Each structure stands twice: as structure tokens, then as C-alpha cells.
Amino acid sequence: MGAAQGRAGPGASQRKGPTSQALKDEKDLALGEGEGKDSGLKQSQLKVRFCTNESQKSRGELVRLLRRLGFDISEGEVTAPAPAACQILKERGLRPHLLIHDGLRSEFDQIDVSNPNCVVLADAGEGLSYQNMNKAFQVLMELEKPVLVSLGKGRYYKETSGLMLDVGAYMRALEYACGIKAEVVGKPSPEFFKSALQAMGLEAHQAIMIGDDIVVDVGGAQRCGMRALQVRTGKFRSVPAAGSESDS
Amino acid sequence: MGAAQGRAGPGASQRKGPTSQALKDEKDLALGEGEGKDSGLKQSQLKVRFCTNESQKSRGELVRLLRRLGFDISEGEVTAPAPAACQILKERGLRPHLLIHDGLRSEFDQIDVSNPNCVVLADAGEGLSYQNMNKAFQVLMELEKPVLVSLGKGRYYKETSGLMLDVGAYMRALEYACGIKAEVVGKPSPEFFKSALQAMGLEAHQAIMIGDDIVVDVGGAQRCGMRALQVRTGKFRSVPAAGSESDS
Known part of the structure; x- marks a missing residue:
């Protein structure tokens, strides 16, 4: 931007x-x-x-x-979305199950992840496996009011090997299976753009x-x-x- | 039923x-x-x-x-959905890229799968990997008019290890990423129920x-x-x- x-x-x-x-x-x-x-x-x-x-x-x-x-x-x-998500988690007392890339974990170092009461989903790359998707789904389904926070909702992006599914596709999968709407942190969320404008x-x-x-x-x-x-x-x-x- | x-x-x-x-x-x-x-x-x-x-x-x-x-x-x-899908593929000259469970492949033995011009998605279990989902997505994105045939649109099912995401979740992921609607073969498609009634x-x-x-x-x-x-x-x-x- x-x-x-x-x-x-x-x-x-x-x-x-x-x-x-x-x-x-x-x-x-x-x-x-x-x-x-x-x-x-x-x-x-x-x-x-x-x-x-x-x-x-x-x-x-x-x-x-x-x-x-x-x-x-x-x-x-x-x-960036991860710090914005951490802010939301702290404000609302949310303890996430993290389905994220290992490279992003340090952003959540200060977050309590015990006994999760929400799921934070990001483009975890290879981490978006069948097993990990099921685990995130199971965490959500065990909650009375499932909360899914998605870092972005992009459809796809480009790698040298071709177009790749982005986090938005997997967000939709969990939304559909759980019958919920995710809370999107990142572009195109208005709050996200506004925080960038505010910083400037x-x-x-x-x-x-x-x-x-x-x-x-x-x-x-x-x-x-x-x-x-x-x-x-x-x-x-x-x-x-x-x-x-x-x-x- | x-x-x-x-x-x-x-x-x-x-x-x-x-x-x-x-x-x-x-x-x-x-x-x-x-x-x-x-x-x-x-x-x-x-x-x-x-x-x-x-x-x-x-x-x-x-x-x-x-x-x-x-x-x-x-x-x-x-x-069952696979024979119904084969009928559709033959009628419309569709050659599928199959993202399905190995146990189902024999149902597609008579189907031309060369140079795919559609994707057939089913509950492939472990086959619904990050790599395989990207491959199916890439096939769809290379088509001028992407056709996605989904065998069912179930949200989840139960295994001894817990609730598992069903094909519908992954169908939604591909629909969203490609900006298309899948053609669903199986319950709850009216055509599918009607074919069962007709058979009886x-x-x-x-x-x-x-x-x-x-x-x-x-x-x-x-x-x-x-x-x-x-x-x-x-x-x-x-x-x-x-x-x-x-x-x-």
C-alpha cells in the first residue's frame, strides 16, 4: 500500500x-x-x-x-494483520487455537493459547493440511459460540509454481462447515485501512x-x-x- | 434413505x-x-x-x-453420486481432473481423464491435502469456463476421532477462490432424489x-x-x- x-x-x-x-x-x-x-x-x-x-x-x-x-x-x-488480531484477542479475552504458518508464531508470543475459545486462521501454506483443518473445525464445533478470526480473506496468490489458494478459501470452508461468519482482520476490512491511515x-x-x-x-x-x-x-x-x- | x-x-x-x-x-x-x-x-x-x-x-x-x-x-x-456424475460427464463431453478417494476411482474407469476440462471433487479424505487442493484450483483457473462437479455438499460427518470436514467445505473453498458455483451431484440435489424415486x-x-x-x-x-x-x-x-x- x-x-x-x-x-x-x-x-x-x-x-x-x-x-x-x-x-x-x-x-x-x-x-x-x-x-x-x-x-x-x-x-x-x-x-x-x-x-x-x-x-x-x-x-x-x-x-x-x-x-x-x-x-x-x-x-x-x-x-499487518497479526498484530491487529493480537489486539482483538487481548481486548476480548480470546485464547486462540492457531492454524498459522510457523513463521508467524512469534507475533503471538504474548497470547494465551491454553484451552482455546476461538480459532485464528492464516495462510499456513503446507500447514493447511487435511488433519489441521479438521482439528481447527473440531475446536470450533466444541464451542458454544464459535469464533473464527481470519487474517485476510484473499482468494489466491501467485507463486512460481502457479496460482495458490489463499486463506480466504479455507476460511470459507470453515465458515460453511460450522455455519458461521469469520471476522476478517486485514485488507479489505475497513478497520484495517483506517488503522493505516491513522498511523499516517x-x-x-x-x-x-x-x-x-x-x-x-x-x-x-x-x-x-x-x-x-x-x-x-x-x-x-x-x-x-x-x-x-x-x-x- | x-x-x-x-x-x-x-x-x-x-x-x-x-x-x-x-x-x-x-x-x-x-x-x-x-x-x-x-x-x-x-x-x-x-x-x-x-x-x-x-x-x-x-x-x-x-x-x-x-x-x-x-x-x-x-x-x-x-x-450413489459417482455413477450419476459419470452420466453427466459423458453427456457433456467433460474430461475430469479427479480429486477423489482412491477407493472411488474404479467408478470412473470408463471416463476419459486426459486434458481435463473440469474438476470432479469428492470426499477424498487424506487426499484433500494442500497440494491436491492447489492442483484442482489450478486446473479450474486454466479453463475459460471452469466447471466444478461436487459429489455431495455435506458439511461434516462423524468418525470415531471426532467430527470431520466433508466435501462441501472444500467445495466452498474452490467456489470462492474461482468465483464459481459447483454443480452438486448427490443429496440434497432434487435430481438425485428423483432418480432414486424413479428407480423405485x-x-x-x-x-x-x-x-x-x-x-x-x-x-x-x-x-x-x-x-x-x-x-x-x-x-x-x-x-x-x-x-x-x-x-x-
């Missing part, structure tokens, strides 16, 4: 995928052109924030990776969102009153899947 | 689950009481048909199993459906004009999950 005060400026939507590919695209988005890593971005007078649904890595790991690739970025410039001290009309997902990035930002720009990289497809606008 | 002419009679809803448990329940349902295997059923003047969403075994294997447990049953008395030469009002699933068995049959009876065994829960009536 790039959010710019005053005029539209360059920015980056953090996109999941294999690291090299994701970050290659990231760089393309952030710079538009040129070779100077994100120096063009930093030298501008624009406020920039990276708004990501990344849920396979902690913010620390994500930032280390971006810095190794030459991005001048700190953890404080990243809005900007109003929605002062910012532009740049991303490759027509629903999660562009649609989500527009519903918050922001302008938005879709880049034709990453998982961009010239013909959106049927129903993508209403169902994602 | 028990369907009876003239008056309500005993019958059986084939239920998935571990074999011994499923068939124990089967026997309970079929007989109601007594020790005589299904002799009570067969000695009555009632027409009976087993209407199953079983999609882990071929009809042949299912019938062999039931016979070993003392049921007087033949393949011709079973209405009965009208809907002459038959009663007996099963443990309030949505798939009872609701599906009622929408076809049949009476229906829910048994309190198997996956029966006294409080249906929220949304179960509208979304299954």
Missing part, C-alpha cells in the same frame, strides 16, 4: 508469494522505474505505509527480507492505495473513501474471475 | 464415517429394533432404496461391506426419507415433496449449527 498526502504518489502493496517474486514485484511497484531501490520513494515528500496481508512471516522477518533487498523500511512502517495521520481522501488485487486492495480502499490504483503485475488477470467483485 | 410405498417404513441413510461405526448406525436405522440384520426390512412389503452420498468407496465395495455385516443388499438397490417407480408423496442429516437428508427430501424423518444417531446434534438451514 502506498498512501500519499496531497497528490498521488508511488507506493507498494505487499503481496504474498515466493519471496524473490513478491519482492521483485514490490520493487517494481514502489519505484515505478529506475534502479534506486526505494530511494525515489523515500526522497519524495510523500508519506508511505506498507499495508500487507502477509501472514506467513512476522513483521520482523518481512522487514529483514525487504532490507536485504535494499528497501529502506522499518517495522513501524508496516500495517491522513484522511482517506488524502491517500491512494496501490495494489495488484482488484478486490482486496482496490475495492477495499475505495470502500473506505480512498482512491486506488491496480498494477498489472503479480496475480493481476485481465478478466477477473466471475463473482470476484461481490464475493471476496 | 428408506423410501416406502403406502405407509412410512424403516429404511437407512448411508452415512459416511469409519466403516464399523457407519454400518452399525446403518443397521440401527434399517431395523429399528431386533437382531435380524435387515431381514425385517426385506420381509416387509415396502420398497427400499439406499440413497447415499458415499464418495470414498465404489458401490461394489460398499455393498460387499454391507453384505459382510449381514445386510441383504445389491448394487442395484443403491443410488414411486412418486414423492408415496415415499419417506430417513436420515441423520437435517439439511442434506431431511431438507433435501422435503424440497422434493417427500416426507422425511431425522434419526438421532450419527452426526445428529440437538442444536443445528447457525446457518445450517440456509447454507447447506
Whole structure:
């Protein structure tokens, strides 16, 4: 996500995928052109924030990776779903069963996970196994009022091996089986965009969102009153899947 | 499914689950009481048909199993999703990518699976892995008009180890990711109930459906004009999950 005060400026939507590919695209988005890593971005007078649904890595790991690739970025410039979810868990006394990627576990270090009374679902990659999905389902079904918190609701993302199902697909599976609606933390949730704007001290009309997902990035930002720009990289497809606008 | 002419009679809803448990329940349902295997059923003047969403075994294997447990049953008395799906595939020139249990593959022996132009999804058990789900998704996304055929849309079933996600959950995952609606073959599809009635030469009002699933068995049959009876065994829960009536 790039959010710019005053005029539209360059920015980056953090996109999941294999690291090299994701970050290659990231760089393309952030710079538009040129070779100077994100120096063009930093030298501008624009406020920039990276708004990501990344849920396979902690913010620390994500930032280390971006810095190794030459991005001048700190953890404080990243809005990500896991910390937002932790806030919700603490506020509501929720103890999660975590169906998440091992790379994300450190974000939940301060959270009580004993005797779970909810499930937190993220893009756990290989962790989204038949066994683990059943376990999460069983935890939910044992609760009087099942609570499912989903870190994002993306439909799919792109890896070098092809398109991959994202957390939203597995969220829908659990929603259907349990007869519940998940609480989505991350894009396109309005609360998530608003927290990013708040961190920048900007109003929605002062910012532009740049991303490759027509629903999660562009649609989500527009519903918050922001302008938005879709880049034709990453998982961009010239013909959106049927129903993508209403169902994602 | 028990369907009876003239008056309500005993019958059986084939239920998935571990074999011994499923068939124990089967026997309970079929007989109601007594020790005589299904002799009570067969000695009555009632027409009976087993209407199953079983999609882990071929009809042949299912019938062999039931016979070993003392049921007087033949393949011709079973209405099952796989043969119904094969009929649809042949009629429409569809060549499936099969995401199904190995035990069901023999039902598709006569089907061309080269260069797939659709996906057939069933309760593949352990086969519903992260890798296999991604593969099915990729096949669908490569099609101009993705066709997903789902053998049933059950939400969950019961095994000795607990409740397990059924095919419907994974169907929803693929539907959401691709932005499509699956074609469901099996209960509660009206076509499926009608084919069972046709096989018995009965009208809907002459038959009663007996099963443990309030949505798939009872609701599906009622929408076809049949009476229906829910048994309190198997996956029966006294409080249906929220949304179960509208979304299954």
C-alpha cells in the first residue's frame, strides 16, 4: 500500500508469494522505474505505509527480507494483520487455537493459547493440511459460540509454481462447515485501512492505495473513501474471475 | 434413505464415517429394533432404496461391506453420486481432473481423464491435502469456463476421532477462490432424489426419507415433496449449527 498526502504518489502493496517474486514485484511497484531501490520513494515528500496481508512471516522477518533487498523500511512502517488480531484477542479475552504458518508464531508470543475459545486462521501454506483443518473445525464445533478470526480473506496468490489458494478459501470452508461468519482482520476490512491511515495521520481522501488485487486492495480502499490504483503485475488477470467483485 | 410405498417404513441413510461405526448406525436405522440384520426390512412389503452420498468407496465395495455385516443388499438397490456424475460427464463431453478417494476411482474407469476440462471433487479424505487442493484450483483457473462437479455438499460427518470436514467445505473453498458455483451431484440435489424415486417407480408423496442429516437428508427430501424423518444417531446434534438451514 502506498498512501500519499496531497497528490498521488508511488507506493507498494505487499503481496504474498515466493519471496524473490513478491519482492521483485514490490520493487517494481514502489519505484515505478529506475534502479534506486526505494530511494525515489523515500526522497519524495510523500508519506508511505506498507499495508500487507502477509501472514506467513512476522513483521520482523518481512522487514529483514525487504532490507536485504535494499528497501529502506522499518517495522513501524508496516500495517499487518497479526498484530491487529493480537489486539482483538487481548481486548476480548480470546485464547486462540492457531492454524498459522510457523513463521508467524512469534507475533503471538504474548497470547494465551491454553484451552482455546476461538480459532485464528492464516495462510499456513503446507500447514493447511487435511488433519489441521479438521482439528481447527473440531475446536470450533466444541464451542458454544464459535469464533473464527481470519487474517485476510484473499482468494489466491501467485507463486512460481502457479496460482495458490489463499486463506480466504479455507476460511470459507470453515465458515460453511460450522455455519458461521469469520471476522476478517486485514485488507479489505475497513478497520484495517483506517488503522493505516491513522498511523499516517491522513484522511482517506488524502491517500491512494496501490495494489495488484482488484478486490482486496482496490475495492477495499475505495470502500473506505480512498482512491486506488491496480498494477498489472503479480496475480493481476485481465478478466477477473466471475463473482470476484461481490464475493471476496 | 428408506423410501416406502403406502405407509412410512424403516429404511437407512448411508452415512459416511469409519466403516464399523457407519454400518452399525446403518443397521440401527434399517431395523429399528431386533437382531435380524435387515431381514425385517426385506420381509416387509415396502420398497427400499439406499440413497447415499458415499464418495470414498465404489458401490461394489460398499455393498460387499454391507453384505459382510449381514445386510441383504445389491448394487442395484443403491443410488450413489459417482455413477450419476459419470452420466453427466459423458453427456457433456467433460474430461475430469479427479480429486477423489482412491477407493472411488474404479467408478470412473470408463471416463476419459486426459486434458481435463473440469474438476470432479469428492470426499477424498487424506487426499484433500494442500497440494491436491492447489492442483484442482489450478486446473479450474486454466479453463475459460471452469466447471466444478461436487459429489455431495455435506458439511461434516462423524468418525470415531471426532467430527470431520466433508466435501462441501472444500467445495466452498474452490467456489470462492474461482468465483464459481459447483454443480452438486448427490443429496440434497432434487435430481438425485428423483432418480432414486424413479428407480423405485414411486412418486414423492408415496415415499419417506430417513436420515441423520437435517439439511442434506431431511431438507433435501422435503424440497422434493417427500416426507422425511431425522434419526438421532450419527452426526445428529440437538442444536443445528447457525446457518445450517440456509447454507447447506
